Amino acid sequence: MEKQARRTNKPEITPINRTIRIGYVGGGFLAQNAHLGNFSSLPQCHLVALAERRPHLAEKVALHFGIDKTYPDHLSLARDPEIDAVAVSADYAGQGEIAADLLRTGKHVFMEKPMAVSTRQAERILDAANEGNTRLMVGYMKRYDTGNRRIRDLIRQWQQDRGKGKLLYIRCHGFCGNWIAGLDTSGLIRTDESVGAIAAEELLPDWLPADGRRGYVGYLQQYTHQVNLLRFLLDAQSADDVLVTNVDLSADGYTGLVTLQIKGVRCVIESASTKFHGWDENLHVFFEGGWIRSTPGLLFSRPSTNDIEIYESGENGGIHYPATSVNQSWHYRAEAEHFLQCLQTGAEFDSPGSDALIDVGIFETIYQKFIHSSKK
Numbered sequence: 001m002e003k004q005a006r007r008t009n010k011p012e013i014t015p016i017n018r019t020i021r022i023g024y025v026g027g028g029f030l031a032q033n034a035h036l037g038n039f040s041s042l043p044q045c046h047l048v049a050l051a052e053r054r055p056h057l058a059e060k061v062a063l064h065f066g067i068d069k070t071y072p073d074h075l076s077l078a079r080d081p082e083i084d085a086v087a088v089s090a091d092y093a094g095q096g097e098i099a100a101d102l103l104r105t106g107k108h109v110f111m112e113k114p115m116a117v118s119t120r121q122a123e124r125i126l127d128a129a130n131e132g133n134t135r136l137m138v139g140y141m142k143r144y145d146t147g148n149r150r151i152r153d154l155i156r157q158w159q160q161d162r163g164k165g166k167l168l169y170i171r172c173h174g175f176c177g178n179w180i181a182g183l184d185t186s187g188l189i190r191t192d193e194s195v196g197a198i199a200a201e202e203l204l205p206d207w208l209p210a211d212g213r214r215g216y217v218g219y220l221q222q223y224t225h226q227v228n229l230l231r232f233l234l235d236a237q238s239a240d241d242v243l244v245t246n247v248d249l250s251a252d253g254y255t256g257l258v259t260l261q262i263k264g265v266r267c268v269i270e271s272a273s274t275k276f277h278g279w280d281e282n283l284h285v286f287f288e289g290g291w292i293r294s295t296p297g298l299l300f301s302r303p304s305t306n307d308i309e310i311y312e313s314g315e316n317g318g319i320h321y322p323a324t325s326v327n328q329s330w331h332y333r334a335e336a337e338h339f340l341q342c343l344q345t346g347a348e349f350d351s352p353g354s355d356a357l358i359d360v361g362i363f364e365t366i367y368q369k370f371i372h373s374s375k376k
Helices: 002-008 029-041 055-065 074-078 094-104 119-132 146-159 210-233 331-345 353-374
Strands: 020-025 045-051 069-071 085-088 108-112 136-139 167-177 242-249 256-262 265-271 279-287 290-295 307-312 318-320
Touching: 020 029, 020 074, 020 331, 029 045, 029 055, 029 331, 045 055, 045 074, 055 069, 069 074, 074 085, 074 094, 085 094, 085 331, 094 108, 094 119, 108 331, 119 136, 119 353, 136 331, 136 353, 146 167, 146 210, 146 279, 146 290, 146 307, 167 210, 210 242, 210 256, 210 265, 210 353, 242 353
Parallel strands: 020 045, 020 085, 045 069, 085 108, 108 136, 167 265
Antiparallel strands: 167 279, 242 256, 256 265, 279 290, 290 307, 307 318
8 A cells, every 4th residue: 555655646846947858769760750850849848869779770860850969778868967858769568667767767758658568567667757756748649639639628518518418429440550651751760770679578467368468469559549538538537437348359359349438438449450551540429419520630640630520419400510720730749749848837747657557457457358258
């Protein structure tokens, strides 16, 4: 109980009332195509250092983004007293260990999702933040998407509108496909250097069998976005707000249906691994008196504009399409701005590590149910 009490304590937040000095760990695909470009161009920060285990890649990427210093690893970067905060993108399990090391040494951290591959790892990361009196934000970029925030506002409004009736059901469809559809990768900086990933076996849940690891990690990596988005839309801020009611996945541990009760609302996640050339994802929110349908744009389109369709019943009802703001920010850039703003003001992150822990626990429950049912 004492350990849990430490974990739930919030750090003593001291606003950084100046330009934030940022370090970055990782120089690969996502770093180059999203985060480094954002952090290097935002006026709220100065990108001062890059840690990358591939020295030739580090040199080329640093030159491209105007970064003055490079380090061979994140521990070397952590010892730099000029750095206030660090952003991390690395392999799915290793990035959590990197984040923990940085948090423990006094650096605030922005990291890619998933936060961890087990609740055990997630809790260790939060313990590291408490030890270093530091703050962790997890990059759930869907929370910073203008279209998703509009949908959340509509849900809140309709829940207060007697004419809309009861919120019946949310369908979250994600059949995946080509996640980099529409992105020109010809300019990606590459070298022939290779580095091994951090061993994940000891970080995965103790109960997970070896033949279930690949499916579990793949499902977690992708559909953590959908679970987190559903909780965001319904203001579910506690693990007690979410109940996993049914898991019907194929033998691949990825394709199928998962049903949740989130704050009493039935939600379904439709998942599949496909060979589609594009990206097949949409969200459908059903009330008694209408529905809201949203189809996001391609992941790397800037901005990634949601196409929103609204149906309302009644004498003057019908289907309409709300206009998209011409000033809409790219969700990857918006989350970076949010991280910096919260460090400067002391405000709470919209996607803190303590909240991301809930998602990790939900996925452990989903997969435990899947494994139990597959043994019958």
